[in-house]
Amino acid sequence: MKPLLLTICAVGLLAAGCGRKNSAHANEATLDELNRDLSAMTMRGGGHLPGTNEFNQFLAATGKSFPTPPPGKKIVLDPDTKKFVIQDQ
Numbered sequence: 001m002k003p004l005l006l007t008i009c010a011v012g013l014l015a016a017g018c019g020r021k022n023s024a025h026a027n028e029a030t031l032d033e034l035n036r037d038l039s040a041m042t043m044r045g046g047g048h049l050p051g052t053n054e055f056n057q058f059l060a061a062t063g064k065s066f067p068t069p070p071p072g073k074k075i076v077l078d079p080d081t082k083k084f085v086i087q088d089q
Contacts, residue, residue: 025068027065028065031067031084034067037058039082041054049077049079069086073087073088
C-alpha cells in the first residue's frame, strides 16, 4: 500500500510542476513572430511599414508584447529587408 501511495504522490507532484510557467517573458513575441506580424501588416498597408504604436497595438491584440532583447543587444527594424534584427548596442 505504501508504494502505491508514494507513486500517486510523486505523479501528483510531477503533474503540478508541468504547468505553464509564469514569467515576465511568457507573453513576449519571438523574433520570427515579430517578422511574420510585420510582414502581414506591411502587406495590408500597401507596402508601407507600420508605425511603432500601430505595431504595438497589433501585438497587444494578439496577446503578445515586444520582446526584451538579450543584454548588450537591441532589436531594430532593418528598412532594407523590412525585418526585425538583433544588433549590438
